[in-house]
Amino acid sequence: MVKAVVLGASGGIGQPLSLLLKASPLIDELSLYDVVNTPGVTADLSHISSVAKITGYLPADDGLKKALTGADVVVIPAGIPRKPGMTRDDLFKINAGIVRDLVKGIAESCPKAFILVISNPVNSTVPIAAEVLKQANVYDPKRLFGVTTLDVVRAETFVQDITGEKEPSKTVIPVIGGHSGETIVPLFSLAKPAVNVPADKYPALIKRVQFGGDEVVEAKGGAGSATLSMAYAGFRFAEQVIKASKGEKGIVEPTFIDLNGVSGGDAIAKETGVDFFSVPVELGPSGAEKANNILGSLSEDEKKLLEPAKTGLKGNIAKGIDFVHNPPPK
Numbered sequence: 001m002v003k004a005v006v007l008g009a010s011g012g013i014g015q016p017l018s019l020l021l022k023a024s025p026l027i028d029e030l031s032l033y034d035v036v037n038t039p040g041v042t043a044d045l046s047h048i049s050s051v052a053k054i055t056g057y058l059p060a061d062d063g064l065k066k067a068l069t070g071a072d073v074v075v076i077p078a079g080i081p082r083k084p085g086m087t088r089d090d091l092f093k094i095n096a097g098i099v100r101d102l103v104k105g106i107a108e109s110c111p112k113a114f115i116l117v118i119s120n121p122v123n124s125t126v127p128i129a130a131e132v133l134k135q136a137n138v139y140d141p142k143r144l145f146g147v148t149t150l151d152v153v154r155a156e157t158f159v160q161d162i163t164g165e166k167e168p169s170k171t172v173i174p175v176i177g178g179h180s181g182e183t184i185v186p187l188f189s190l191a192k193p194a195v196n197v198p199a200d201k202y203p204a205l206i207k208r209v210q211f212g213g214d215e216v217v218e219a220k221g222g223a224g225s226a227t228l229s230m231a232y233a234g235f236r237f238a239e240q241v242i243k244a245s246k247g248e249k250g251i252v253e254p255t256f257i258d259l260n261g262v263s264g265g266d267a268i269a270k271e272t273g274v275d276f277f278s279v280p281v282e283l284g285p286s287g288a289e290k291a292n293n294i295l296g297s298l299s300e301d302e303k304k305l306l307e308p309a310k311t312g313l314k315g316n317i318a319k320g321i322d323f324v325h326n327p328p329p330k
Helices: 014-023 038-045 060-068 088-109 122-135 149-158 202-210 212-219 228-245 265-272 300-325
Strands: 003-007 029-033 053-057 073-076 114-117 144-146 175-177 184-186 252-258 276-284 287-291
Touching (some): 029 060, 053 060, 088 114, 114 122, 122 276, 149 184, 175 300, 228 276, 252 287
Parallel strands (some): 114 144
Antiparallel strands (some): 144 252, 276 287
8 A cells, every 4th residue: 555645736736746646556545735725636636537545635623644644655846936026035935934844744744754855946945854854853864855857857858859769768867966957967978878969969958957947937928837847757756766665676766865864875975075966866665775876977078067066056955954953033
């Protein structure tokens, strides 16, 4: 029996993510939680003839606790998009507070669950989740993941123009670093099967993977961000975590983890100077079982991309940790 929970199930990412999870044969029970509209989303999805039994909760009557009790996998897309006139700092404070409070609920109700954080900024929200779990004395670094799969999906998709591969996901492209702008480092030199990116197309391809979200915001006229592609990416990663937890071997996915708590992570932390970093991770029944150090295989161009990524990550991680220990006044 696998119970999956979506926290923030009524939002732009939460609804399509919940739809994909409801349709998955791997999930026996799906529980939805949000501050508004959850009963309607739940009723709608309950009419789908798939395996998962579905329940939905609002904050009233211990809704968060009821949603989380017995959970095996918790996916967190909760948060708000940036609104006109809102600074990135304003947005950070709101979303950071949302993630902190939801993770407190996880610590109390299902501390052994795999936690998949989608809420942006992932480079900061994952360290926030780690600190909250540490404070509750239930932290297991192997069970906390920042979902960076959308960067992988974009890399697979955007390189298709060069490879001509009919099915883009057949090209495996590691993406390391973080999950925003210059912290995203796609490693086309390590693609399997091999990809030859012409030098004149390389800068534009890298920029498109790093800033693909801007394309969507612009196309939506500022009225939304990458919700559907993010829901797909979150679902894809969640399925891999579930398959690995059931004993399927050979599952390796890039994901943003606490390097110091995962086998092989210490060396990567020393080399990069950061504690949280996205690398290809071998998944298994206990979660993140091994971090694969591929830093020695980077091309010269990729090594150059890594420098600003490390700088950006240091600031993002510190900001998340500081938020938990020195919360802003309400």
